[in-house]
Amino acid sequence: MKLLNQQEFNLVTGMLLLAAVVLVFVLVPARPQMWLYPLVREGAQAKLNYETRYMSETATEHFIIKYTPADAGTVAMVAQAAEQAYAPVTHELGFEPKGKTVILVYPDKNELRKAFGWSNNESAMGVYWGGVIQLLSPQAWMKDGYTVSEFIQTGPMVHEFTHLVFDHVTNGNYPRWFTEGLAQYVEYKVNGYEWIVPTNTLHQTLYTTAQLGGDFDQLDNQALAYRESLAAIRYITEVHGEDKLKQVIAELKTGRSLETAINKSIGMDEAAFDSAWRAWAVEHMKNYPEH
Numbered sequence: 001m002k003l004l005n006q007q008e009f010n011l012v013t014g015m016l017l018l019a020a021v022v023l024v025f026v027l028v029p030a031r032p033q034m035w036l037y038p039l040v041r042e043g044a045q046a047k048l049n050y051e052t053r054y055m056s057e058t059a060t061e062h063f064i065i066k067y068t069p070a071d072a073g074t075v076a077m078v079a080q081a082a083e084q085a086y087a088p089v090t091h092e093l094g095f096e097p098k099g100k101t102v103i104l105v106y107p108d109k110n111e112l113r114k115a116f117g118w119s120n121n122e123s124a125m126g127v128y129w130g131g132v133i134q135l136l137s138p139q140a141w142m143k144d145g146y147t148v149s150e151f152i153q154t155g156p157m158v159h160e161f162t163h164l165v166f167d168h169v170t171n172g173n174y175p176r177w178f179t180e181g182l183a184q185y186v187e188y189k190v191n192g193y194e195w196i197v198p199t200n201t202l203h204q205t206l207y208t209t210a211q212l213g214g215d216f217d218q219l220d221n222q223a224l225a226y227r228e229s230l231a232a233i234r235y236i237t238e239v240h241g242e243d244k245l246k247q248v249i250a251e252l253k254t255g256r257s258l259e260t261a262i263n264k265s266i267g268m269d270e271a272a273f274d275s276a277w278r279a280w281a282v283e284h285m286k287n288y289p290e291h
Helices: 006-027 030-051 069-093 109-116 148-154 157-170 176-191 222-240 242-253 258-266 270-284
Strands: 056-059 063-067 101-106 126-129 132-136
Touching: 030 101, 030 132, 056 069, 063 069, 069 101, 069 148, 069 157, 069 176, 101 109, 109 126, 109 132, 126 157, 132 157, 148 176, 157 176, 157 242, 176 222, 222 242, 222 258, 222 270, 242 258, 258 270
Parallel strands: 063 101, 101 132
Antiparallel strands: 056 063, 126 132
16 A cells, blocks of 8 residues: 655645535534635635645745746746735735745636636636636737836736735625735736726616626626726715725624625715715726726
């Protein structure tokens, strides 16, 4: 019988722990789930680290960047973008993750799709999952002549790092649309970047908050769903103030639902909030080709 080496033993132990925690997740109420969530995230991160053990590594002050030989020339650019994102994102959310954040750089879209089991129709420059930031190599999407500063401004680092920090702050207690809106908002504040395309004009029938809070990733117009999620966050900050957004996040941190967090922070029930932010967005947000 073949004996497990220490690395294999640690992986098996981690996977058994992850399976046990997932089972408890199903059986216990919401607030205890938040206590267990970090264990699930650590298990997922251990799994990803094991699966990418063949990759080279470069460490910076706050990050560990894992990459294949094809991306050796992009590591400095990724490192600069990551470190430049660290201070503004952690300042905005008032939290610094323990230890160094792992960034996986995939050389092409196929490798990134394979990592997530995506179809050929799926495409992304970056993804946050399981405590790890996973990026498509800058070489695979940057135009010829792009500078490091352009990569920092339009690349996914601020967006994905915001997801990671917010996930740590709230232990996963948030709907999908809210974290996407928040990530875009921090990106907007830090880099002045907004994703504006013809298909996400706000001069069309808009999704409701309830629709955004359903199966966000299955909504037909993903560009519009993302644009609206940013609009809802900007409505909170620009109409009610930055402190109210921080209060919403603080309420989520305690385990309250988003509906309760918004009600306690800005005094609106779900219906009033839904009507108000959508009306504000139509009047105040840019539309293609206005930017």
